[in-house]
Amino acid sequence: MHYVKVVLGVLLGVVVFLFLDYALPSKNTVRITNTYNRLTAVTSSNAIFYAADDAGTVENSAGQRDVRFIETVRPNGKVFVYRNEDTGWIWPPYFKYDSANLHAEATNLKSGKSDPTWVSVTAYGWRLPWLTAYPNAIAIDTLAGPDERPRNWAAMVICGFLLMLLALFWRMWAQFRERTIDPALKSVDDGWDRASDRVSAEATEASGRMRGWLDRVKGKPRK
Structure with missing residues (x-):
């Protein structure tokens, strides 16, 4: 998944560069x-x-x-x-x-x-x-x-303005991720861990019951 994100990021960067270079x-x-x-x-x-x-x-x-x-x-x-x-x-x-x-x-x-x-x-x-x-x-x-x-002032001003917009968007995205996405992911991870622990405990309990049943079938005394 990491490499997919890198490739998509590079492709997006190339597209943006070509667009600006043309326009x-x-x-x-x-x-x-x-x-x-x-x-x-x-x-x-x-x-x-x-x-x-x-x-x-x-x-x-x-x-x-x-x-x-x-x-x-x-x-x-x-x-x-x-x-x-x-x-x-x-x-x-x-x-x-x-x-x-x-x-x-x-x-x-x-x-x-x-x-x-x-x-x-x-x-x-x-x-x-x-x-x-x-x-x-x-x-x-x-x-x-x-x-x-x-000097190409028009292109310089436009690029500066776009960089400001990019910085603003990046800051807004970072805040949104910190306040919304990260807590949601943490909640999902915690829920997954609790579910895994519960399943593991139930599996252990079921295994113990099965072992006890087998012992009774074999006539072994219960401990």
Whole structure:
């Protein structure tokens, strides 16, 4: 049972980590190289990584959606692609409805390798090429240079708040266990011990009676 609890705890921790890693905003220093729209196939395998239907997205009869994209290059030369979709009011709770304005801003900040303009793109999500999934850009801020790394205050505040909730829940659970569960378990254990003692005593008494009956049958004098 101990190992089952450990495995379940590890699995729960992994799920929580992946959930936060996907949903929390991240910041990356990049240079925007291109912005464009493209018909993208949204299937059952990757629909979870795109905006919901109620966010104002439109799909054609072939299941393709007109999605805005932002192509970027990181300071180390690696390319990275963002999508730019509204999130709506449900999930994730970024309440983004300005994807058109963000697209125009990204287009205005395009720059070449010879005269780069470095920006910080705030986004959430994962880049999974095999699922055609892209992180969704939320905001763009200009930077002084490629070495500038803005602090991700939003993610830090959210993580701090979640840690406070976890500590509060842990304290409440400890008090509940101390006041309710532990006394109940102790009562059950005591009852089990009393029942075991009673059964043992009755078994001993029955064994003595059986031994006495056998002695009488064999004609042995009773002690």
